[in-house]
Amino acid sequence: MSEIKISPLEIPRALAADGSDDFTAANTLRNQTDETVQAYPELAYDPVVEIAIWQPSTFEERRMLVARDKGRIVGRGDYATQVGDEADTAWINAYVHPDYRRRGIGSRLLTELEKVAADAGKRKVHVYVSSLPSEGALLAAPTGFGAVPRDAAGTQFLGTHRYSFEQVERVSRLPLPVPGLHSLVDDAIKRCSRDYAVHEWAGPCPEKWRDDLALLYTRMSTDEPSAGLEPPEDVWTAERVNEQDQRLLEGTATAVYAAIEHIASGELVAYTSLMVPQQLELAVLQDNTIVLGEHRGHRLGNLLKVLNLAHLERVAPGHPSVITYNAEENRPMLSVNEAVGFVPIGYEGAWKKELR
Incomplete structure (x- = not known):
């Protein structure tokens, strides 16, 4: 041997x-x-x-x-x-x-x-x-x-x-295309408060939104359920957002975004993104989705989800599915996903070891 x-x-x-x-x-x-x-x-x-x-x-x-x-x-x-x-x-x-x-x-x-x-x-x-x-x-x-x-x-x-x-x-799969997606979008828009405006982009983040997106990335590391894992705060800056965008371009993947601006403050308070591989036979990965705590309760998560799926359909159609990962205790996000049509296909166990 x-x-x-x-x-x-x-x-x-x-x-x-x-x-x-x-x-x-x-x-x-x-x-x-x-x-x-x-x-x-x-x-x-x-x-x-x-x-x-x-x-x-x-x-x-x-x-x-x-x-x-x-x-x-x-x-x-x-x-x-x-x-x-x-x-x-x-x-x-x-x-x-x-x-x-x-x-x-x-x-x-x-x-x-x-x-x-x-x-x-x-x-x-x-x-x-x-x-x-x-x-x-x-x-x-x-x-x-x-x-x-x-x-x-x-x-x-x-x-x-x-x-x-x-x-x-939970690992969940949404087959594409989504039946009745445009009706879901229309319904979500009707329910949305006029205090908010929606923005979409594919590829690198517009420069005007980099600081806001960096804050939302940072809040993802502290706001999502983490059980006993105790992850450290992951601080993002506009420079780090730009570096990530350049790496995605080099890797031929496209980031497809929907974000929500709070009109009174002029700041982004929620976003979701999809990572789209170049190969049509591969699944699209649902990346982060977050609504800042002070703006929850307005169904912004549901609006983001269906809007970005429609955005994906316009700019990068033809992939078999969208795959998402959510903590099992994150019932609000699981409910949003289930309403759109995501179904469980697998699970990931998160384990921790203290070194000192």
Whole structure:
């Protein structure tokens, strides 16, 4: 039996650059090991989009480890964190090829990733593991909302490594096109207060809205349900919004936005965005949706959702579905999604480990 070696993977500048074959292989490995992706191939991670996400950033740090058997990539470990004195959390994950499981590779990758986090002074790490709906024994989330399969490999693996189970996120799918969408839009507009105005754009954020969008991004990190995960505040600036836009352009993905302005203040108080891959066979990813707390109760979330779906239909039709991830305890957002037609297809368990 050959020795499995773990080493950092240097991220190439582009898929045509030296070393891009390894990055593509690592991307394929992730797709092969994600249960939800296996059941819904439209969820596959596109290496063109992924390589843009993994480029150096002023505001985030990412590292990738790979496990090799005679040069073949058979395991992958991901590390991501924010930059700054308050950034006490790292997000990590380990993926192992099905033919190489139960050989300690996942444990070695996880241990290495935890060491990277600890050496960087992080207080804790978070891991998200996907699973399909199960009729077997379930492990209930401590929030009282949702559960994951108790006997699933990911559940057993993280429990063995002393991670605490904190939360369940529901993975939901909306088939496209949406029947009766224009009627839903008309109804949402009729219910909307005249105190608000709607704005739409596809691609980079207009300069006039970058500061407002940065505030909304920041509030996403503190306002959405996070159970016992205790994520740090993720502070955004106009410069960071612009950097993200440029990375999306490099990755050939298009961001499709709908946002709501509070007319009296002239500020954006809500937004939603969809990340649209270039390949028509892949799903559109529902990114963040937020309405600032002081403006809730006006059905702005429902208005945003249906308006941006109509926006998507105009600027980027032809994709099979929209996929969204929501905390199971986030009943207001789940209700909005269910009313439009989203249905559950899988779940993600959120796990935490204290490092100090």
